[in-house]
Amino acid sequence: NTLSSAAIRQLFLDFFKSKGHTIVPSAPIVVKNDPTLLFTNAGMNQFKDYFLGNGAPVSNRIADTQKCLRVSGKHNDLEEVGVDTYHHTMFEMLGNWSFGDYFKKEAIEWSWELLTQVYKIPVDRLYVSVFEGDEKEGLPASTIALKEWQKIVAPDHIVFGNKKDNFWEMGDTGPCGPCSEIHVDMRPDDERALVPGHLLVNKDNPQVIEIWNNVFMQYNRLKDGSLQPLPAQHVDTGMGFERLVRVIQGKSSNYDTDVFSGTIEKVAAITHQTYTAGDDKMSIAFRVLADHIRAISFTIADGQLPSNTGAGYVIRRILRRAVRYYYSYLSYKQPLLFQLVPVLATQFEHVFPELQQQQDFVTKVIKEEEEAFLRTLEKGLKKMDDIIANATATKMIDGEAAFELLDTYGFPIDLTRLIAAENNITVDDAGFEKALLAQKNRSRAATALDTGDWTILKEGQVNFVGYDVLTAQTEVLRYRMVT
Ligand code: ATP
Ligand code: MG
Ligand code: MG
Ligand code: MG
Known part of the structure; x- marks a missing residue:
């Protein structure tokens, strides 16, 4: 495919505009007004308050490309950068958001439409992952990502993930929720015939990479580690622009693209x-x-x-x-x-x-x-x-x-x-x-070595204890983590 990176970016924004989204500029990389964060590490950072129910966005559907930096704190990829071909320090995250508006159904359908019909990525190269709690019965089908994916994706292209890969958190505190990711298998056909792609999702294979994360924002992680349900349900997606360009331009490394x-x-x-x-x-x-x-x-x-x-x-x-x-x-x-x-x-x-x-x-x-x-x-x-x-x-x-x-x-x-x-x-x-x-x-030129973006909670609090706090919610039982 001969699409330039600039055209690929524009197609994303135009697509979500056509679905009623307002396009906004990227927030600065440097975060000035959030004591828990040094640098923007995801598209949703600038919208954190809206998820928490403080203040209202310009529109309840927004899309943009956000400059992100992942070099410290919860999301730190520095050691990988340059050694692998798809983790960057700074990268663009393409995103679309629903603030209490559409939820899993539309987010999933649209992400699929964009990738397969606009960008024309072959369906047999795409794999999706869902949070393993989704597997269980009992919730209304429309709130289960798995049920939505089953309508459009073959069963052997759906992978179940654990908390590490399929429960997204901004940091030690803040909005979070289960997520559904889309992965692309870029291996040559003979290799794909030997080992099915679903076995390689999230296994650090440099040719089977995650490109898009659809997060369903439902909770707020509090300082004590517990999860509090958010006042409304939101969609927060993030797609790695450089990875998308690589897939569409058919390269085996992000560095081989025109980016x-x-x-x-x-x-x-x-x-x-x-x-x-x-x-x-x-x-x-x-x-x-x-x-x-x-x-x-x-x-x-x-x-x-x-x-x-x-x-x-x-x-x-x-x-x-x-x-x-x-x-x-x-x-x-x-x-x-x-x-x-x-x-x-x-x-x-x-x-x-x-x-x-x-x-x-x-x-x-x-x-x-x-x-x-x-x-x-x-x-x-x-x-x-x-x-x-x-x-x-x-x-x-x-x-x-x-x-x-x-x-x-x-x-x-x-x-x-x-x-x-x-x-x-x-x-x-x-x-x-x-x-x-x-x-x-000795108070000589104290070089404060901040190695984390996030205020460090005391040890042990990062454990996944939250769902127990939400015992009144049916969903709690669905998503209880097996560790
Ligand atoms: P990975 O598992 O590859 O480290 P992630 O699960 O940490 O990615 P998310 O937090 O889900 O990433 O972010 C959404 C998207 O942003 C990812 O699907 C990926 O395309 C992109 N992305 C994440 N980290 C990087 C990075 N360091 N460099 C480039 N793109 C990235
Ligand atoms: Mg990562
Ligand atoms: Mg991942
Ligand atoms: Mg992810």
Whole structure:
């Protein structure tokens, strides 16, 4: 299929417009008014209050494309990024919402209509998953996702999932509910004939990937871990745009689509290296750069500068991770990332114009960050070599050493972990935390290392205990989790 990514995005918005949805702009990536969240991690974040019954949306049917970032907290994909071909730090989430309006039936029918009739994805490549509680009898058919899917999808294309995959939660608190996902099997026909696709759903097969999640918002997770029914029932869907483009353009990696080809070509031109789409370090480095520059650029454009604390430190970490990849694996020792900003600014001019508008500023901030980190990187990597050489017996970097790498050489702990993992050794996390705390107590330049987007509840509260609280609800029994 020759549809461009821009056309694919527009078809999504036009489709939901034709179903009565109001199209709204993406909210900023940086969240300013929610103490439980640093970055937008899903399309629904900006609508959280409406689910909770506080305030009313402009329309009870909305659709958009939302800039999301999943690098910390409950949704953290950083370690996968660049290593696999379909998890990004920043990605676009296409979404449609019903606020107390349509529910499972319409959401399911429309998602199927869009994928199979508008995008023309072959039906035999699609699989859907439902929350395993759906299986049980007793609820009105119209409230059971499974019953809706059975009308349109063959039985061996329906998969039952557990809480991890089929009960969506925004974070440790907030709106949540059972969900139904759509997966695409992109394997060649001979492989598909050997192993049926339904066996590979949610099994980390790089060619059998989840593209769309339809969440049926029915509960609010409270701080004590319990679930409270929401005042009304809502639909919240999220489709990974880059994954959708890959499927429609028939590629085996998101990075082979026109979403990333511009930046990859630019990196190749700057470094005089060739991208080969393999699993080797150089290929990973290309993917890391093509990915990370988006997160860095759009976050800065949305007002978050790199810094030593909070959201700013998350951005600094991503930037340093990217620098380390080009330095070590593309043999490029000068600032590189800032040179990619113009490519993105032009590419997203009509989707997220904020980057184009602040192109000079964003470029300057990134360049200065790169220069500053490059000044100590070489020394830090030498230090790291020594540490690794001394760790052959213990297979572990002790906490003091990891702390010194941070304090003296500016190596965020996840960079140290990354390099350690490449050398098959681990990091003494507890020792590192201890050293960090000791430094804080000495009150020298306290670098608050926020590793989570979300306020951390006390241990044990993340367990799925909520349904017991809802004993008056029939649905409770349906959805009780088997763990
Ligand atoms: P996965 O299981 O692949 O990690 P998820 O179940 O965590 O995805 P959801 O929270 O259901 O993802 O988000 C809705 C959609 O957003 C997914 O179906 C997927 O297409 C897309 N998506 C999620 N995480 C990422 C990511 N890190 N990069 C790109 N797309 C993503
Ligand atoms: Mg995930
Ligand atoms: Mg999933
Ligand atoms: Mg999902």
